Amino acid sequence: MPINFKIRPEYKTIEKIDVLPVEFSQLENGVPVSVIRAGSQDVTKIDIEYPAGAVHAPFPLIASTTANLLQEGTAQKTSQQISEIIDFHGAYIHTQTAHHNTVVSLLCLTSHLPQMLELVHEIITLPTFPQHEFDIYLRKRYEEFAIEGEKVKTIASRLFSETIFGADHPYGRQLRHEHFDQIDLNRIKTFHEKYYKPELAKIYVAGQPGDNIIDLLNRFWGEKTDVPKMNYPSIPAPSPSPEKERIIKKENAMQSAIRIGRPLFNNHHSDFIPLQVLNTILGGHFGSRLMTSLREEKGLTYGISSFIMPLKYSGAWIISSEVTGSKREEAIETVFDEFRKLQNELISEKELTMVKNYMMGELLRNFDGPFSTADIYRNLKEYNLDFSFYRHMVNYLRDVTAFHIRELAQKYLNPEEFWVIVAGV
Amino acid sequence: MINFEKHTLKNGLRIIVHQDRTTPMVAVNVLYDVGARDEDPNRTGFAHLFEHLMFGGTKNIPSYDEPVQHVGGENNAWTSNDYTNYYVTVPSVNIETAFWLEADRMYELDFSEKSLEVQRKVVIEEFKQRYLNQPYGDIPILIRDLAYKVHPYRWPTIGKEISHIEQATLDEVKSFFFKHYAPNNAVLSVAGNIEPDEVFRLAEKWFGDIPSRAIAPRNLPQEPPQTEPRYLEVKRNVPAPLIHMVFHNGRRTDPDFYANDLLSDILSNGPSSRLFQSLVKDQRIFSEVNAYISGDRDPGLFTVTGRLMPGVEIKKAEQSIRTELNKLTQTVPSDYELQKVKNKVISNLVFDEISFLNKAINLALYELMGAIDELNREPDNYQAVSPRDIKETATKIFRPENCSTLYYLPL
Numbered sequence: 159m160p161i162n163f164k165i166r167p168e169y170k171t172i173e174k175i176d177v178l179p180v181e182f183s184q185l186e187n188g189v190p191v192s193v194i195r196a197g198s199q200d201v202t203k204i205d206i207e208y209p210a211g212a213v214h215a216p217f218p219l220i221a222s223t224t225a226n227l228l229q230e231g232t233a234q235k236t237s238q239q240i241s242e243i244i245d246f247h248g249a250y251i252h253t254q255t256a257h258h259n260t261v262v263s264l265l266c267l268t269s270h271l272p273q274m275l276e277l278v279h280e281i282i283t284l285p286t287f288p289q290h291e292f293d294i295y296l297r298k299r300y301e302e303f304a305i306e307g308e309k310v311k312t313i314a315s316r317l318f319s320e321t322i323f324g325a326d327h328p329y330g331r332q333l334r335h336e337h338f339d340q341i342d343l344n345r346i347k348t349f350h351e352k353y354y355k356p357e358l359a360k361i362y363v364a365g366q367p368g369d370n371i372i373d374l375l376n377r378f379w380g381e382k383t384d385v386p387k388m389n390y391p392s393i394p395a396p397s398p399s400p401e402k403e404r405i406i407k408k409e410n411a412m413q414s415a416i417r418i419g420r421p422l423f424n425n426h427h428s429d430f431i432p433l434q435v436l437n438t439i440l441g442g443h444f445g446s447r448l449m450t451s452l453r454e455e456k457g458l459t460y461g462i463s464s465f466i467m468p469l470k471y472s473g474a475w476i477i478s479s480e481v482t483g484s485k486r487e488e489a490i491e492t493v494f495d496e497f498r499k500l501q502n503e504l505i506s507e508k509e510l511t512m513v514k515n516y517m518m519g520e521l522l523r524n525f526d527g528p529f530s531t532a533d534i535y536r537n538l539k540e541y542n543l544d545f546s547f548y549r550h551m552v553n554y555l556r557d558v559t560a561f562h563i564r565e566l567a568q569k570y571l572n573p574e575e576f577w578v579i580v581a582g583v
Numbered sequence: 584m585i586n587f588e589k590h591t592l593k594n595g596l597r598i599i600v601h602q603d604r605t606t607p608m609v610a611v612n613v614l615y616d617v618g619a620r621d622e623d624p625n626r627t628g629f630a631h632l633f634e635h636l637m638f639g640g641t642k643n644i645p646s647y648d649e650p651v652q653h654v655g656g657e658n659n660a661w662t663s664n665d666y667t668n669y670y671v672t673v674p675s676v677n678i679e680t681a682f683w684l685e686a687d688r689m690y691e692l693d694f695s696e697k698s699l700e701v702q703r704k705v706v707i708e709e710f711k712q713r714y715l716n717q718p719y720g721d722i723p724i725l726i727r728d729l730a731y732k733v734h735p736y737r738w739p740t741i742g743k744e745i746s747h748i749e750q751a752t753l754d755e756v757k758s759f760f761f762k763h764y765a766p767n768n769a770v771l772s773v774a775g776n777i778e779p780d781e782v783f784r785l786a787e788k789w790f791g792d793i794p795s796r797a798i799a800p801r802n803l804p805q806e807p808p809q810t811e812p813r814y815l816e817v818k819r820n821v822p823a824p825l826i827h828m829v830f831h832n833g834r835r836t837d838p839d840f841y842a843n844d845l846l847s848d849i850l851s852n853g854p855s856s857r858l859f860q861s862l863v864k865d866q867r868i869f870s871e872v873n874a875y876i877s878g879d880r881d882p883g884l885f886t887v888t889g890r891l892m893p894g895v896e897i898k899k900a901e902q903s904i905r906t907e908l909n910k911l912t913q914t915v916p917s918d919y920e921l922q923k924v925k926n927k928v929i930s931n932l933v934f935d936e937i938s939f940l941n942k943a944i945n946l947a948l949y950e951l952m953g954a955i956d957e958l959n960r961e962p963d964n965y966q967a968v969s970p971r972d973i974k975e976t977a978t979k980i981f982r983p984e985n986c987s988t989l990y991y992l993p994l
Contacts, residue, residue, distance in 0.1 A: 161789065161792045163644060164643050166680075167680050167683050169676075169680055170674070172674055176607070198936075199936055199937055200933075201937065238864070241854035242923070244854065245926075246919075246926060265934070266930070267930050267933060301870040301892070301893075302870075305719075444659075445652050453701075454701060454705075456701075456704075457701040460706075460709040480712045515652065516657075518655050519652075519654070519656055527606065529937070
């Protein structure tokens with residue numbers, strides 16, 4: 159008997175998202191600790207955030223180099239001894255430097271937490287920044303910089319940030335060859351001294367850290383030191399280039415990387431959540447307008463996506479793709495055609511419902527488990543927001559109409575307000 | 584520890600279920616026993632192109648993606664030399680939609696000229712984006728062709744050349760489907776917030792009436808032992824030279840797989856590993872080194888690769904790697920060093936069990952390899968490896984005549 163595939167199974171719409179509770183406390187010196195306790199494995203992830211971001215340093219290379227050299231030697235241990243301890247415990251310690259902060263992350267089996275926290279504390283507070291480790295690191299980093307510079311997608315995204323924020327703007331300035339000559343150990347040590355004080359930390363714990371986690375953290379991070387009042391440099395308004403289209407030729411490239419975008423605001427703006435829906439329709443999921451049109455109908459690219467990047471004092475809306483070199487203009491024109499369609503035509507109920515359901519499913523996925531919930535929470539805290547942000551999103555998703563979407567497109571998707579960057583042919 | 588229940592339908596479809604009540608989601612994974620090794624040498628890249636066509640809709644359900652997104656789900660797929668794998672994650676209340684979609688496209692596709700034409704273009708763009716338009720991107724193509732002379736592992740999943748993809752016809756697409764896509768050539772695995780009995784009921788309902796198909800036994804030419812060292816030198820527009828060495832080793836299911844895996848970890852897993860400490864930190868010959876094994880179902884490759892620091896001669900770089908490999912053939916590693924790499928493997932096995940999707944994929948892979956009962960014994964399998972096993976494995980693998988070396992040099 160043939161199976162009847164014509165009958166679509168019943169399904170349920172996701173109406174609400176359950177968010178894991180956050181246990182909030184403070185160490186003896188006031189350092190805030192958020193614990194999200196959940197998970198079936200005895201594993202713990204701890205993120206320790208310091209205000210050691212790239213915008214606080216005189217030029218781009220300094221903050222990330224400081225972070226990456228923490229593991230390369232302390233007053234008591236050599237780089238190799240540190241590596242041996244991390245590997246023997248099957249743990250991972252890594253650092254990530256963003257515009258406004260650096261996060262030192264530890265992932266390990268909970269049973270190894272005391273030894274690993276002691277080590278993390280040691281590398282953060284007592285690094286010696288040995289000259290030979292500095293030299294090795296910089297030469298490796300330079301190699302990576304040079305290789306990245308051969309990729310059309312990197313060339314395009316570097317030029318994009320420079321174009322929409324300005325080449326001297328803290329969000330627009332790019333790593334350059336000369337920075338490798340300008341950097342020295344004194345700058346690293348000064349930067350570390352200023353931004354890695356225990357009291358400046360914010361700690362986020364996720365997983366099953368055990369009952370004594372706060373005592374453990376107090377032992378290492380609870381110390382009171384004399385931290386002067388920090389003054390962080392203010393971020394000026396973006397100064398985008400008057401040139402709306404910029405092309406960097408790369409010889410023998412088989413594809414062109416394109417970036418189409420504009421400066422925007424961050425998640426405090428009342429249109430930020432509405433724009434998340436418009437962005438999802440445009441290029442924020444596999445079945446988006448841009449994917450359907452450029453990939454599934456025209457075969458111009460392997461993939462195209464759009465995303466809204468919030469920044470502490472700004473934001474950007476970016477469409478990114480690598481397209482077949484000879485059809486670059488057609489690809490760009492197709493993107494703008496999709497803008498115009500969203501401005502002129504109402505989205506069908508069917509498509510809007512699909513996007514709403516997809517976004518609710520995506521929220522359910524993102525809030526599944528302690529690790530990704532903690533990542534979301536830390537990100538919200540950076541913007542002085544909390545989980546109510548997502549409650550607003552759920553409410554908006556319930557109420558948004560096709561008319562809202564068209565109005566938003568008319569306000570924010572005017573092709574002449576976008577910059578076009580191309581690298582390749 | 585991953586608990587699971589297993590059931591086989593009359594048409595041969597194997598079903599594995601793992602219940603995980605900590606997530607509101609469920610992963611539905613369909614793994615087909617077909618990969619790039621099953622391709623015609625003149626139509627390489629076909630299994631992967633076919634994976635793209637599996638999203639082109641059927642007679643009954645014109646769009647695959649739309650219903651997935653409509654129930655809050657997300658889906659994707661990958662192809663390797665051995666497998667083609669499709670997965671969907673949905674809120675567990677909507678699991679039936681995933682069964683409906685996967686059963687429908689296992690039953691029959693809506694083969695269309697238009698869909699084939701577009702996906703040929705998309706895959707060619709993928710070929711360029713990932714292999715041809717990236718610094719060092721064509722290494723998989725070059726090295727497989729050097730290391731294998733007979734076995735279909737001699738081409739990568741994306742294919743040997745773009746023209747093979749351009750020439751694929753609709754008739755070939757159809758015959759590939761009926762040759763490889765069948766309930767008796769697949770494993771359905773489900774992990775997430777779901778009762779096993781409910782999964783078995785849904786599997787019977789949606790997959791139970793799909794006819795089993797005649798699957799020809801696999802009869803691949805096996806690679807003869809390599810008898811002399813092979814070298815290839817290419818010049819490309821890249822900033823730094825790179826050396827890429829591969830040695831033939833065994834199958835994923837061979838008993839010495841675990842020793843091979845730990846051997847590669849001693850060489851390069853983590854900042855304390857030998858190649859990193861010696862060649863990157865002490866001697867400063869490389870800016871990056873790596874060693875890993877392929878773990879294929881037919882005899883695979885042990886790879887050692889590194890990107891050179893400026894001014895280092897490639898012959899010297901090669902010799903420095905060989906010196907490190909030879910140490911392992913001459914001296915057993917210390918108990919401490921072996922325990923260190925075992926600890927890392929074992930904690931990684933625990934980290935892997937955090938994701939319900941990972942668990943679903945692993946269950947399907949182990950079932951298809953015929954090793955599902957090993958899944959929860961893996962920590963013991965690694966613990967059982969002795970320092971002597973490491974030395975014996977190194978001696979067996981790291982022979983010059985078993986090695987193919989690629990010099991990848993700047994213009």
